[in-house]
Amino acid sequence: MPRLDSDQLLQFAATLPGWQLRPDALRRSFEFPDFVAAIQFVNDLAALAERQGHHPDIDIRYNRVSLTLSSHDSGGVTERDVTLATAINQLKSA
Numbered sequence: 001m002p003r004l005d006s007d008q009l010l011q012f013a014a015t016l017p018g019w020q021l022r023p024d025a026l027r028r029s030f031e032f033p034d035f036v037a038a039i040q041f042v043n044d045l046a047a048l049a050e051r052q053g054h055h056p057d058i059d060i061r062y063n064r065v066s067l068t069l070s071s072h073d074s075g076g077v078t079e080r081d082v083t084l085a086t087a088i089n090q091l092k093s094a
Contacts, residue, residue: 003076012082019085025070026077026085030092032063041065041092048087054080056088 004012013021020027032038042058042065049055057068067088069081 001071001074001078001080003071003074003078004082009077016082016085017089019089021077024076025068026081027066027068028085028088029064029066032065035062038063038065044091045088048091049084052080052084052087054084056084 009021013019016026018028030038030041032041038060042060045056045058045065045067054069054071057070059066059068069085070076071078071080
């Protein structure tokens with residue numbers, strides 16, 4: 001899958017509230033009331049990522065979960081990352 005060019009990235013970034021656009025990745029952190037809630041989110045995210053066949057890099061620090069999305073095989077951000085970021089936003093708001 002081809003990487004998105006800078007114009008495409010800017011266009012998609014406008015549809016992804018909370019996500020930071022990096023040159024080669026999308027990044028977002030979520031904060032939860034406690035560790036158990038953070039882990040529940042990660043478990044729900046794992047099921048979502050498996051269904052999409054695309055997996056984020058996950059960093060868990062007590063009640064904060066930081067995610068990085070990048071299509072390593074394409075060397076940057078692709079539509080796969082945007083699709084997963086959109087689904088993660090929906091998961092978090094559910």
